[in-house]
Amino acid sequence: MRVVKFGGTSLSTGEQFERVSQIMQANPERQVVVTSAPGKRFKQDIKVTDLLIQAAKNCDVLPDIVARYQAIANYFNLDQSVIDWIESQLDQLSREMVSRSQHLANFKAQGERFSAYLLTAVLKSQGTDATFVEPATLGLVVSGESDDAQIDPVTYRNLAAFQRPRGIMVVPGFYATTAAGDIATFSRGGSDITGAILAKGFGAERYENFTDVDGVYAADPRVVNQPQPIATMTYRELRELSYGGFGVFHDEAIIPAIEGQIPINLKNTNAPQLPGTMIVPEAGFEARHAITGIVSADHFSAIYLHRYLLNKETGLTLKLLELLYHYHLSYEHMPSGIDDLTLILDDTQLDAATKTALCADIKRVLQPDVLEWIDDYAIIMVVGEGMAAHTSLIQTILQPLAAEHIHVSMINQGASQISLMLGTDQKDAARAVQAIYRTFFIPVNQRLEA
Numbered sequence: 484m485r486v487v488k489f490g491g492t493s494l495s496t497g498e499q500f501e502r503v504s505q506i507m508q509a510n511p512e513r514q515v516v517v518t519s520a521p522g523k524r525f526k527q528d529i530k531v532t533d534l535l536i537q538a539a540k541n542c543d544v545l546p547d548i549v550a551r552y553q554a555i556a557n558y559f560n561l562d563q564s565v566i567d568w569i570e571s572q573l574d575q576l577s578r579e580m581v582s583r584s585q586h587l588a589n590f591k592a593q594g595e596r597f598s599a600y601l602l603t604a605v606l607k608s609q610g611t612d613a614t615f616v617e618p619a620t621l622g623l624v625v626s627g628e629s630d631d632a633q634i635d636p637v638t639y640r641n642l643a644a645f646q647r648p649r650g651i652m653v654v655p656g657f658y659a660t661t662a663a664g665d666i667a668t669f670s671r672g673g674s675d676i677t678g679a680i681l682a683k684g685f686g687a688e689r690y691e692n693f694t695d696v697d698g699v700y701a702a703d704p705r706v707v708n709q710p711q712p713i714a715t716m717t718y719r720e721l722r723e724l725s726y727g728g729f730g731v732f733h734d735e736a737i738i739p740a741i742e743g744q745i746p747i748n749l750k751n752t753n754a755p756q757l758p759g760t761m762i763v764p765e766a767g768f769e770a771r772h773a774i775t776g777i778v779s780a781d782h783f784s785a786i787y788l789h790r791y792l793l794n795k796e797t798g799l800t801l802k803l804l805e806l807l808y809h810y811h812l813s814y815e816h817m818p819s820g821i822d823d824l825t826l827i828l829d830d831t832q833l834d835a836a837t838k839t840a841l842c843a844d845i846k847r848v849l850q851p852d853v854l855e856w857i858d859d860y861a862i863i864m865v866v867g868e869g870m871a872a873h874t875s876l877i878q879t880i881l882q883p884l885a886a887e888h889i890h891v892s893m894i895n896q897g898a899s900q901i902s903l904m905l906g907t908d909q910k911d912a913a914r915a916v917q918a919i920y921r922t923f924f925i926p927v928n929q930r931l932e933a
């Protein structure tokens with residue numbers, strides 16, 4: 484059997500729901516479908532999840548949310564009771580007395596919940612046996628933050644024991660319940676995680692992830708014009724590239740797939756006949772190119788510290804990490820030299836007050852000669868299983884950057900040997916990706932198929 488997940492763009496309109504329903508009906512192996520909330524129909528549109536976030540604070544947008552589902556129900560001439568149910572659920576939530584964070588999580592979860600409810604009604608209206616199943620009924624248990632939940636291992640025992648209904652089971656993505664029965668969502672884009680958990684839990688032969696592009700491209704199509712699609716790649720290549728910013732698949736969703744050794748097939752809802760990208764285990768994988776993909780992420784800050792004989796001082800890194808722990812901060816990378824150390828942090832976890840307090844503490848505890856806070860820091864990741872086999876690769880990667888006068892402030896060859904990380908200024912990040920891309924890949928107008 485296959486677990487199939489459709490992203491928000493694939494469930495944004497009645498026409499898209501029709502495609503989804505045809506894809507589900509085309510292959511009897513597709514027995515579990517995971518839904519996202521309706522996404523953008525056009526560039527300036529607002530995703531239903533974002534409308535729900537607004538609605539948690541201000542009920543004025545509730546009619547806009549209902550209208551999104553009403554348009555889909557109208558397309559299929561569904562019974563009005565489906566929309567009445569959605570309205571009643573929103574009405575109930577608007578009146579609940581819970582903490583602010585719980586109220587927000589409860590609202591955010593409804594986008595995928597209503598999509599699943601509606602898709603079940605659509606499939607049934609077309610004569611297909613379908614059942615709407617809530618994550619709590621499946622035993623999907625999470626812990627941690629209400630907007631960044633982590634799966635509890637008990638989930639897999641629950642899924643193994645679950646008796647799936649006949650026909651297609653429709654499950655909302657993105658949220659689950661805590662042991663106490665409260666709703667918590669994964670981080671944004673987290674419906675991919677639900678799909679991967681179900682694929683592992685049910686021992687699926689394949690996890691199909693349908694989106695609005697033909698597969699994973701070698702670079703972000705918003706940065707490089709018509710980048711080359713990747714036919715096959717490994718889990719760890721996708722994990723590194725997703726972490727780096729390939730928005731097409733959630734980086735945490737790869738972990739259940741790896742644990743269950745479930746191949747992931749990323750496909751286009753609008754062109755399901757195309758093979759898409761297969762993401763497979765490393766064992767037996769033969770790299771055909773030195774580089775599989777290039778990505779840049781610009782949401783980083785760096786703290787540069789200099790003091791002579793820094794490398795000789797025992798416990799210095801421990802003291803630094805204790806400060807981070809004190810402020811509940813995680814760090815991304817820490818390249819160091821004999822007298823210097825750079826600490827790279829994800830900017831999204833920092834506010835101005837924390838930055839000031841952290842700098843003051845570092846000065847007090849570590850007494851560096853130089854402490855420099857670099858705000859506009861970007862990381863370029865060049866990733867490929869084939870990298871290790873190519874000796875002069877670093878030179879080939881750096882040459883086009885030098886030619887473009889792009890300053891590289893840090894080079895870090897990952898311990899995994901399948902990625903190279905470069906630090907640059909944010910303003911140069913897109914140009915750096917384009918320059919490296921041009922060196923390793925054939926431009927679209929020179930490809931054989933063009």
Ligand SMILES: Nc1ncnc2c1ncn2[C@@H]1O[C@H](COP(=O)(O)OP(=O)(O)O)[C@@H](O)[C@H]1O
Pocket residue numbers: 489490491492493519522672693694695696698699700701702703704705728729730731732
């Ligand atoms: N390397 C890449 N390959 C393919 N798509 C990418 C890549 N990097 C970023 N994207 C973007 O990811 C988008 C699909 O992801 P997402 O918006 O989460 O879709 P969905 O709504 O289907 O979940 C694509 O439209 C594309 O713009």
Ligand SMILES: N[C@@H](CC(=O)OP(=O)(O)O)C(=O)O
Pocket residue numbers: 489490491492519520522530532533594656657670671672673674675
């Ligand atoms: N709807 C949620 C979860 C999700 O996975 O969405 P999408 O599949 O459209 O990326 C979000 O917008 O974050």
